Amino acid sequence: MFVRRPRWPAWPVLLASLCLAACTQAPVKSGQPVVVADHARFSFLTPTLVRMEYSPGGSFVDAPTAVMQKRDWAPVTVHVSREKGWLVAGTDAMTLRYRLNSGPFNADNLKVTWTAGKPGEWHPGADDAQNLGGLTYSLDNVSKANLTGNPLESPVNDVIPSIEVKLEKAKPGLLSRSGYAFVDDSGTPLWNKASQWIEPRKERSGQDWYLFAYGNDYRKALGEYAQLSGEIPMIPRYVLGPWITDFNFEYFPGTAEAKQPAFQRYNQKMLEDEVTRLRAARIPFDTLVLDFAWHNYGWDGGYDWSPLIAQPDRFVTWLHGRGVKLGLNDHPGYANTRESILSFDDSHAPGVLEALGKPPLVRPSFDLDLSGRWRFAIDPRDVGINAKWYASDFDARSWKSIQTDRSWQVQGQPNYAGVSWYRADVRLPADLPKTLYLVLGEVDRSYRIFVNGQELQHSQIQWPQRLTYTDVAAVAKPGETIHIALRVEPGRGGGGLLRGPVALRDVHPPEPIAFDLSNQREAEIFMRRLHEPLMRQGVDLWWVDGGGGATGMPGLNPQFWTNKVFYDFSAQATGKRGFILGRYGDWGSQRYPGFFTGDTYSEWPVLAYEVAFTARGGNVLVPYISHDIGGFHGAKIDFDLYARWIEFGTFSPLLRMHSAHANPREGNVRMPWMYGDKGLALMRKYFTLRTQLIPYIYSYTWIAHTESLPLLRPLYLQHPELEEAYKQPYEYFFGEDLLVAPVLDTSGQRTVYLPPGQWVDFFKGKRYQGDTTFTARYATDDIPVFARAGAIVPMQPPSDYSDAKPLDTLILHVFGDGDGNFSLYEDDGVSLDYDKGSHAITTMHHRTGQDGTHELTIDAAQGEFKGQVQKRAYELRLHTAKKPAALTVDGKQGPAWKWNAKEGVATATVPARPVREAVRLSWH
16 A cells, blocks of 8 residues: 555554543643543643544544644643633643533634733634735636735636636635634544545534644744644755756547647657757756646546657656656546546556456447538528528538538638537438447537437536537437538637547447545555556656546545645655645645646736745745746746746746647747747756755755745744734745845836845845845846845756756855854755655854954764765855955965955865865955
């Protein structure tokens, strides 16, 4: 079984319940203080975190849930008393009051107050107007029209076309100026230790709530939430490097489109040429993700490689030999649809059906192809119904012949978007089966069908299904002519009959093959039979696309569990760290990184909204957010928007280029050569910078794992007491020591607020006094980034991809005067051994004396791991106002400085020395 084992101890844990009859004012200590009052139970997990349960049947839940994992907590001192019919229970930091025998929790019978940090109170149903925001499930289909202008507000009136899924308002996040967070876990399924799987709660009407009362200690809130619901795991190091995506189109064998030369050329060789071209242009990247066309059978679902990747084993080996990881797109299910996940024509289908206990596909014994028999006429005034164009005796000989594997727009009607008609008159054989269905592979968009002058009802489908059928047995007579008429209204993809089969058959199409991933057996089949073979071929990660997830268990967030199934299986199948791209699955999602925001429009307001959205991702402990850089809906966008999006992406958790426009008709419009030399120069600059920054960024993945703090941090997470920090949603800290303020409009102007302290322009070295605001114009290829004075920012030398070279030379940028610290984290980048102590931390300290003397101490590396370098050189880059005096190394004269007066940077390289020896560098 591929389920990742939760890290909780054996159950049940002994709980010390406090009987109300014996309650006194005296403090009571226990392993996990639990107060039971009739059908209510209150568990104080920490002095500032309480679990509140109400069970109509008096049966409380001690098992973990799918979301909330930790059940063993350190002892807490709890005071319990009865006051005028109220239970009063609390710690030194918070107090809970519940009216005894008053039933389920509501605003009249339950209240919690606290004194920690910022005093406050809460009751059920309280509206937290000061909440600092959570995350929506995605940003799919978001454009300027959906944005209110307030970056904390969720998009409005956003309905994803075709599947008609409305983007729901985000739940409040964990961080609030009100000083509390409320999380409802009432309906979440429970973890069954014996089966190592989840099961629905037996009692559906109970309440299972958590209240965090932290005042203004935001870090405490994040830490306690991580204890309760699970830590952020370490991610593979390579995912921090740049990503490229391609193949965003549907490949369906045998279609007219698939036979076109342009489609046949958009293939494995083209991808290899694309990779080679990027490498030749000295544009580093780590990951290539293939969208829909990597597999056969398009929206019908497939796990066979499409013919476009003619030699998949060779292709994967070729990529890996050039340092490129491979990710594949998968659609396990769409909300509001009955999506086909696996085509019956896929080679895996027979085995999967057998494993699922389903009957094999019944092939038709009667199959009369009608694809070449159709005539066509446009009906711009929609007179066909009244004129009875559907009648058996209507003469359609003047209508034009038309093919049924492409739209009428490419068959002589390029600009027509009105109603049209198709007719076919077919002589039937003398021997007909008793059941007879007219099967149509795809009609775009909708149609009415008439047979022998009589309107019949065809099957109804929901996108992305396309195939429909009509039972014609009652009107079809052996040996006679059947007259078929279709009145078609066109859709966005064209109009008419677009794809086969177009046939009369004696069996109707089967129900699609789909999976319920909350079913343990089906999840096992889905991953073992369809995904594991591809991972054995060398596929490195999965893009869990589609909308909504694929589960049917009550109370379970489908996206959350779908993400978990993919993530856990990836780790267990490979023995390495998992990583996926999946939409947000609500509470607990931090355990299954990362999160991609879906299909946005390529617009300036969307870019601005993404900045604020990403910065507050840490408010729900989701640090690894990925956007389609450049936007999804938007072909070749203006260069300044393209540039600003890449700049933001460079200082984002993940840098991933993607759009809807990567196909044989348009090429890949997010490639830099679409903009000529300036596009190549821009991508080279920022992809190189991103790759060089990985030692800095990767060290913060360890902070996320161990301290539950995100890489991107809103200003108030660093400065909770600073009023101005709450007014800057479009700025963020990138780690502790860098502040980023992306340019968000065509003017190039940016008004920047710098928090208290001294700051240095990351690129130009200009000094700024903090707690001030200024406005400046930034060139198209420049982004406002500032380093805290005294900061140490480690980088690696330029390379084709993140781990192309051992980190035997470390570039240390030291910014101006002041004090700074940095802990460089290293491990092998891919294994799960980091939790077994297989990693190293090298601590660095920069101090500036009152006399202007600087000292940088690099401590001896603590810890070890496979592949660790034993010696390392240090390239010191000082961002300083003047050329420093001589450098000393451990008190001895060191190498000479190279001074760049224009940039204000002094550079010196300290020769390689053992990493287990400390080194002290001094200058004045």
